[in-house]
Amino acid sequence: MQGKRGLILGVANNRSIAWGIAKACRAQGAELAFTYQGEALEKRVRPLAAELGGHVVGHCDVTDTATVDAVFAETQRVLGGLDFVLHAIAFSDKDELTGRYVDTTEGNFAKSLLISCYSFTAIAQRAEKLMTNGGSLLTLTYYGAEKWMPHYNVMGVAKAALEASVRYLAADLGEKNIRVNAISAGPIKTLAASGIGDFRYILKWNEYNSPLRRTVTIDEVGDAGMYFLSNLSRGVTGEIHHVDAGYHVVG
Ligand code: 0WD
Secondary structure (H helix, E strand, O other): OOOOOEEEEEOOOOOOOHHHHHOOOOOHHEEEEEEOOHHHHHHHHHHHHOOOOOEEEEEEOOOOHHHHHHHHHHHHHHHOOEEEEEEEOOOOOHHHHOOOOOOOOOOHHHHHHHHHHHHHHHHHHHHHOOOOOOEEEEEEEEEHOOOOOOHHHHHHHHHHHHHHHHHHHHHHEEEEEOEEEEEEEEEOOOHHHHHOOOOHHHHHHHHHHHOOOOOOOOHHHHHHHHHHHHHOOOOOOOEEEOOOOOOOOOO
């Protein structure tokens, strides 16, 4: 990753999956730029970025296009171009990550799909312009896109759309040697995950039932992320890769 420049979206704190991936990329020599969402997270992201000798390129809320444009302009200024982007962003109203999917409201459906799915396309549009020598885009998904999961509800629908968009983006951007992939991570206790109903039960269930008889860590997802964001995966695009202790073969 020496000489590679990457933009990391979605670090909330040192438990974030994005943080695990950023650490793994930095360990191989990548130069990183980070965004944060709002002032509260800025306080957490700044010291983390500094720990990896990275840049902070500003506040990015994907529901506010001006902030997305601003962080890409700042990334271009600071890094002079891009080789990879990590998208580790998702959101749904917590009240709808419990109970039944059928009760999803139109407002939360639109907001969840915008933040958790469309934002990856919005980011790909801007990254394409900065990736003049090809590049790699990576997003995070979950098995709830493929199978029903208790409480995952509208996020499962958003992740299914996100996985489909990985395939469409891969086909569109392949001729520019820009690759697009997703990691389907097993459940990990993060800020976002704490909003999902009965999450502790899901963790235990995965621990008991996955082939490796455990859950995964952000460092394990981090190493797989480094593979996708580096030349190691140069022949791979449009892939949904499970890093879930094997749960998807039994669940
Ligand atoms: O078990 C898990 N933790 C799994 C997470 C299993 C499989 C996949 N994932 C996915 C998530 O769905 C998400 O896409 O991994 C990605 C990263 O999530 P995370 O590391 O679990 O969670 P967290 O550390 O909370 O980071 C997600 C961040 C947000 O944090 P909070 O918790 O404040 O919502 O996504 C960002 C924000 O920093 N985010 C936004 N960024 C820009 N604009 C927005 C937004 N509108 N909304 C959320």
